[in-house]
Amino acid sequence: MNKLTIETKVYSNFADIGKPEPFTDNNGNGQRDSGEPFVDINGNGQWDADMGVAGLGGPGDIVVYTLIYDWSLFAGYGQKIFGVGSFPLRMKIGLNTGPVFTARLGTVDDRQFIVTGGAVNATARAESLSFAGEILLTPQARAALDHTAIQANFISGPEGHFLLQALPKPPVVTVDRPPLPEVSTLPDQLAALDRLAPYLPHGLLPRLVSDPARLHVGGEHRWVGVLFCNYLSMSDLIDRPEHDRPDDIAARLNRYITAMHAAISRYGGVINKIDLYDHGDKLMALFGAPIAHEDDAERTLRAALDMQAQAGELQPLTIRQAIGINAGVVFAGHVGSDERREYTVMGDDVNLAARLMSAARPGEVLLSNAIRRKVAALFELVDRGAVRVKGKSQPVPIFAVERERARPEAVRGIRGLHSPLVGRLAAEQTLSRLAAEVRSGHGRILTLIGEAGVGKSRLIDHLRITLSEGDCRCYESHCPSYTQTVSYAAFLDIVRAMLGLTPLDSEAEAWSKLRRYSEEQLPPELGEDILPYLAAFLSLPLPAPLAERVAYLEGETLQRQVIRAVTTLIEQAARRHVMLLVFDDLHWADSASLVMLERVLGLVERTPILIALLYRPERAHGSWALGELAARAYPAHHTHLTLAPLSVAAGEDCQLVRNLLSMDEVPPSLIKLIGRAEGNPFYIEEIIRVLIDLSVIVRRGDQWVMAGELEAIAVPDSLHGLIMARIDRLLEEARRTLQIASVVGRTFHYLALSWLARAAELNARWAEPHARIAELETQLERKIPRWRKAVELDPRNARYWEELADAQQ
Numbered sequence: 001m002n003k004l005t006i007e008t009k010v011y012s013n014f015a016d017i018g019k020p021e022p023f024t025d026n027n028g029n030g031q032r033d034s035g036e037p038f039v040d041i042n043g044n045g046q047w048d049a050d051m052g053v054a055g056l057g058g059p060g061d062i063v064v065y066t067l068i069y070d071w072s073l074f075a076g077y078g079q080k081i082f083g084v085g086s087f088p089l090r091m092k093i094g095l096n097t098g099p100v101f102t103a104r105l106g107t108v109d110d111r112q113f114i115v116t117g118g119a120v121n122a123t124a125r126a127e128s129l130s131f132a133g134e135i136l137l138t139p140q141a142r143a144a145l146d147h148t149a150i151q152a153n154f155i156s157g158p159e160g161h162f163l164l165q166a167l168p169k170p171p172v173v174t175v176d177r178p179p180l181p182e183v184s185t186l187p188d189q190l191a192a193l194d195r196l197a198p199y200l201p202h203g204l205l206p207r208l209v210s211d212p213a214r215l216h217v218g219g220e221h222r223w224v225g226v227l228f229c230n231y232l233s234m235s236d237l238i239d240r241p242e243h244d245r246p247d248d249i250a251a252r253l254n255r256y257i258t259a260m261h262a263a264i265s266r267y268g269g270v271i272n273k274i275d276l277y278d279h280g281d282k283l284m285a286l287f288g289a290p291i292a293h294e295d296d297a298e299r300t301l302r303a304a305l306d307m308q309a310q311a312g313e314l315q316p317l318t319i320r321q322a323i324g325i326n327a328g329v330v331f332a333g334h335v336g337s338d339e340r341r342e343y344t345v346m347g348d349d350v351n352l353a354a355r356l357m358s359a360a361r362p363g364e365v366l367l368s369n370a371i372r373r374k375v376a377a378l379f380e381l382v383d384r385g386a387v388r389v390k391g392k393s394q395p396v397p398i399f400a401v402e403r404e405r406a407r408p409e410a411v412r413g414i415r416g417l418h419s420p421l422v423g424r425l426a427a428e429q430t431l432s433r434l435a436a437e438v439r440s441g442h443g444r445i446l447t448l449i450g451e452a453g454v455g456k457s458r459l460i461d462h463l464r465i466t467l468s469e470g471d472c473r474c475y476e477s478h479c480p481s482y483t484q485t486v487s488y489a490a491f492l493d494i495v496r497a498m499l500g501l502t503p504l505d506s507e508a509e510a511w512s513k514l515r516r517y518s519e520e521q522l523p524p525e526l527g528e529d530i531l532p533y534l535a536a537f538l539s540l541p542l543p544a545p546l547a548e549r550v551a552y553l554e555g556e557t558l559q560r561q562v563i564r565a566v567t568t569l570i571e572q573a574a575r576r577h578v579m580l581l582v583f584d585d586l587h588w589a590d591s592a593s594l595v596m597l598e599r600v601l602g603l604v605e606r607t608p609i610l611i612a613l614l615y616r617p618e619r620a621h622g623s624w625a626l627g628e629l630a631a632r633a634y635p636a637h638h639t640h641l642t643l644a645p646l647s648v649a650a651g652e653d654c655q656l657v658r659n660l661l662s663m664d665e666v667p668p669s670l671i672k673l674i675g676r677a678e679g680n681p682f683y684i685e686e687i688i689r690v691l692i693d694l695s696v697i698v699r700r701g702d703q704w705v706m707a708g709e710l711e712a713i714a715v716p717d718s719l720h721g722l723i724m725a726r727i728d729r730l731l732e733e734a735r736r737t738l739q740i741a742s743v744v745g746r747t748f749h750y751l752a753l754s755w756l757a758r759a760a761e762l763n764a765r766w767a768e769p770h771a772r773i774a775e776l777e778t779q780l781e782r783k784i785p786r787w788r789k790a791v792e793l794d795p796r797n798a799r800y801w802e803e804l805a806d807a808q809q
Contacts, residue, residue, distance in 0.1 A: 219333015324356025453682025
């Protein structure tokens, strides 16, 4: 039976409700730290974030009663109305008045309208000092209000501020806004869109134009990387008396904002807003909204590191930055009124990123545990312990970045859990044959195609181990999605590995290694011939004699020389040793890399080299055409493999689970859950990872066992980006159709989809009144009870289910 609990807290007056016990903030960080003196209002011998005293109180006391009941009774109703459960909204307000600086900053493609200056910082400070339900005024705002006819009641607040207690009800004032200029002709409309587009996040305009429903308030839950940057010194620049030229100030601000935009957009992020802060200003950037990527956590961290590097190169500007980053599922969508609306993100994970920014020192990047889990294989991180942050009852673990790993660890897989290849016997035999042929002096090309997570990289690991038994050199290149605009990115890691370069090498050290390799491993005349082009490929500065050989080459001519130099370098190495070249995620390769790779493929006719091309079945990308070229131009050297998911019918998915967990038999409930992965090994591993994190699966001795009830689990974080990235690439009409079709399930009849599409058109014109939802649910449960869960997940689906139920009948 559900239990009702009543808690009481006693206060001396209404203003104390929910307030912390007073303390002396010695270090000025806005929170009480151990050792700082405090006033023990409730007499329990410790500092409390709520000064209320348990009990029933006495005459004149204020008693707050809190009724606590099993949330499961109300959760379903909250989900139906809000989609995420009901929650309280509390507001606090800071007010100030004074001169500010406004400017439009940014690039042609991305612009921001900013308001900054000392008066803005004072406003933010007032808001920071206030508590929920309060309006706190600065002394300047109080003085300005005293010069009006408004009779307001104040009491003293913190740091000389004033807390507004009462304000007369103002008269109703109608503001006549000037009409917006009419845009009637098509050229005028296009021109207006061009002017407005830079103020919208990248990728949002196509949705607004193609889907009128997007103009309404609404949103979705997305896995997003959030970056907050507090940049200092700008307000000081603005408030200096000698700086009275707005254009000069705007130019300096624009130089900074443009540099930060370049660092953020390089990784597919967007500057969502530049906002007020109590010291300096703060910038919020998003990675994964409105457009998702599979690696948004990594993108967020790399952008933060690039921002810090860029800030140090803005001389004579002296900009100090503190950055905090976090990632998680947030609400992303349009909020606001009919007169003003914005695209933004909200949620606890957004707030945590802001708190980490506040905890970071100038020049530092702090990241959360959620980001750490995603990037620990790529970066060496420093555990900074746990800190108390505003809004969190428990200390939050934080981490700082030390450096990028010289040798990245495996990103996928579960540490400590291993399995031999399952269901890949024919593929293993093919790879063993290729390894033997290459060892005997023949060149080979392998095109390995498969969807994300089916095991392409795992199969190549097997090939690498097989070839490592002999005198073979293995070089691997991973093509991150954020390097699609970086020329020759697919070859950079390979060439650097051949030369022995590391990310920590200075330009002088890189030049030394390049010269030494050229002198020791290449014929003298050949080494001197390709040296300047290899240096240009590596973006190394050229000394005068070599620079003259490159300076007057046109772009296309220089490209041919660079391709020749890299191909020659690889060929010479392959003549000395059997070589394996792996190009993973080639579906993200830049066009210049594909052109170079086309030239490198010809090496199979004259050297013992195995070139493995791994990519997804995306026919629109150049990697697909390259694979077809390899089969057509080098038929005697080419082998093709297509990897399918593991066979569920043959029990291969369960065999993988037994191998990973050392289980004799997989429990039926786990078999059912694993079945949702449909044989994808990566999906299966991520489901197991989540169950281990939830302690549903625990280790006992040498085996893993089920230790808890197995219920439906949320989509693992690692799969959120992968799924959303594919959905976001669709045209908006297709994206909307997919969203509607998902109401039915993985398979559906065309008739059902057509009915739902009609319902969606109706829903775009008016929202379903909340009062109808309970009635609809009753009807739907009677007609199609197994579909009830979909209505609970999103109340907007209720209308679709009503239409679908009628169609089915």
